[in-house]
Amino acid sequence: xxxxxxxxxxxxxxxxxxxxxxxxxxxxxxxxxxxxxxxxxxxxxxxxxxxxxxxxxxxxxxxxxxxxxxxxxxxxxxxxxxxxxxxxxxxxxxxxxxxxxxxxxxxxxxxxxxxxxxxxxxxxxxxxxxxxx
Numbered sequence: 001x002x003x004x005x006x007x008x009x010x011x012x013x014x015x016x017x018x019x020x021x022x023x024x025x026x027x028x029x030x031x032x033x034x035x036x037x038x039x040x041x042x043x044x045x046x047x048x049x050x051x052x053x054x055x056x057x058x059x060x061x062x063x064x065x066x067x068x069x070x071x072x073x074x075x076x077x078x079x080x081x082x083x084x085x086x087x088x089x090x091x092x093x094x095x096x097x098x099x100x101x102x103x104x105x106x107x108x109x110x111x112x113x114x115x116x117x118x119x120x121x122x123x124x125x126x127x128x129x130x131x132x133x
Contacts, residue, residue, distance in 0.1 A: 016122075020116070024109065066125070070127050078110050
C-alpha cells in the first residue's frame with residue numbers, strides 16, 4: 001500500500017489544486033463575466049469590494065487551474081478567502097461558527113490554498129514543467 005500511496009500523493013496534490021482553482025475561477029466568472037448567472041452579482045461594479053474580489057478570483061483561479069505561479073497565487077488566494085470570511089461572514093454574527101454564518105466554504109478554501117502555498121502545485125502543473133515547482 002505504501003508504494004501506491006507514495007506514487008499517487010503528488011498526483012492527488014495536483015488534482016486538489018486543479019479542482020480548487022476551478023472552483024475559485026467559477027466564483028470570479030460569476031462576478032465578472034456573469035457566467036454562471038448569480039442574481040446577487042447581477043449589477044456588480046468592478047470598483048466595489050465584490051468586484052475587486054471577483055477580479056482576483058478570476059486571475060488567481062486561472063493561475064491555480066493551470067499551475068502557474070502556484071505558490072504565490074495560492075498564498076494570495078488564501079488571504080482573499082480569509083478576508084472573505086471575516087468581512088462577509090463573521091461580521092454577520094460575532095460569535096457564530098462558520099456553519100451558522102454560511103462561511104464554511106471560505107474557511108475551507110482558505111486552508112486548502114494555504115496548504116497549496118506550502119506544498120506546491122504537484123507534478124501536473126506549468127510550474128513543474130518549467131522546473132519551478
